[in-house]
Amino acid sequence: MPVPIGNTLGIFSDNIVRRRSILPLSTKRITHWSNGFSLPHGGSTILYTGQMYQLIPFINSMSHQLGKFEDSWITRFFGIGRFFNKMLNLTKFMAFPSSKEKAAYDQPIRNIVECLHKAGSEFGYLYEHDYYSGALAYDEGLDDAFKRHAKFVYNVWKEHNVKTLITIDPHTTNIVRSIYPHYIEDFDIEVKNYMEILAENPPPVVQHLHETVTVHDPCLYARSESIVEQPRKLLRNIGIEVQETELSGALANCCGGPLESLFPKKSLLIAKKRVDQLLDCASTIITSCPICMANLKRVTPETHSVHDISEYLVKSYSPDFK
């Protein structure tokens, strides 16, 4: 039996409604990346993570478990799981990422903040109010839960007098910039992606990096948010040569990540197909989405590598940054 769709989505929906995230994390975990930055609490411009990078190690770990259950008898008990999950956050017991993995997905957020500071951007952070955006609930068609959640998140921003959000991943950027306005009357918050800010006003290059890479465009950046040229411009500016696959930009194939929770095996097949296309061009793949990074990494041979673009940018703008 495949992973049961109704009960799995039921668990996500219950979590969004009751715990404000598909996979609820502690405030300590969500904000851990910010240690050492002393970002102001709030402000008219804030960095909004939407918890996407922080969630990936947990989603990885959970889909690893789901992958084991897929086609097994255990799937019959997902209904009981959903019943108990309403009272107790069961998803907490399904995801145990290592400290190393959690740190690996905190690091891109730290890199991005450092790069923005080097570009002279000033912004605050909402810490315990840095809520999940509801992106997966929207994609899976959980519109009732999504609508309520989006309104809640928007009201939090309004209460804190937020005027501009700086977003750092494609799913959060797309959901708050292009989808929230359809669900929230009079939506009037400006949404800027960090690569747009850096490309408009690139920080001084301290170190040129002489490497050849290929770029994997996340679907939502490429086909919904027109963020294709910015990463290339930023990479060229720091001395990187980009070898393009035939299927790049608006024609880039998906990494398969969106299927991870319901069809883990199919998700791996799609990732493999994409990695093969990319590795024909260069042995280093650069992307700018935590979901793409996680899914492509799962099938990339050890001799090759996948990196978040922020790793390269920070190495050039702030070589000593850790």
Add this chain to the structure above:
Amino acid sequence: MITTNTDSQKNEKIVTINCQFLNQMKLGSEFNATACINCGTCTAICPMEINLLPRQLFRYVLIGAEEKVLENVNNIYSCLLCRMCEENCPAGVHIAENVRSLRTYINREVYGLSRS
């Protein structure tokens, strides 16, 4: 509910038309499939090789064949919403949004997920 013979009397393929389903999908202003010219570009380009989407599946929606739609639940949830098909669709069909509308319908009406 209307029951009709689709193909021919001979092969006895009966499709049940559910008017309530049809009305609900029509009410959701997001669902746009009437512009589809059945060219097959989306099928050829889809990385998931979901050959039912959207040509046949969306036709089922347009005639209110709920049963047929529900036979394809796995396809509906397998779509990556990657919009590769949309990027190349000559008729400007909002394919990914149509798939999402179907998920919303199934979540509400089949899985009972409108209230938690």
